[in-house]
Amino acid sequence: xxxxxxxxxxxxxxxxxxxxxxxxxxxxxxxxxxxxxxxxxxxxxxxxxxxxxxxxxxxxxxxxxxxxxxxxxxxxxxxxxx
Numbered sequence: 001x002x003x004x005x006x007x008x009x010x011x012x013x014x015x016x017x018x019x020x021x022x023x024x025x026x027x028x029x030x031x032x033x034x035x036x037x038x039x040x041x042x043x044x045x046x047x048x049x050x051x052x053x054x055x056x057x058x059x060x061x062x063x064x065x066x067x068x069x070x071x072x073x074x075x076x077x078x079x080x081x082x
Contacts, residue, residue: 010070022049044081
């Protein structure tokens, strides 16, 4: 089954938001399926990032992403590392 263009745009937008905010999702599986962003795996702050509470930062990012037209919901199933 082919991914929808909207899901692809949503995944790219999510990756861009994480990079902009200094969150490393390279050890996580991040994808949008049917408008729902699923994040599974390990997330951490980039070295030198001012983030002190990665869990709180992830909640903020989830709120921001829910406002994007391609993403209806965000499911966080992550391990948080500093």
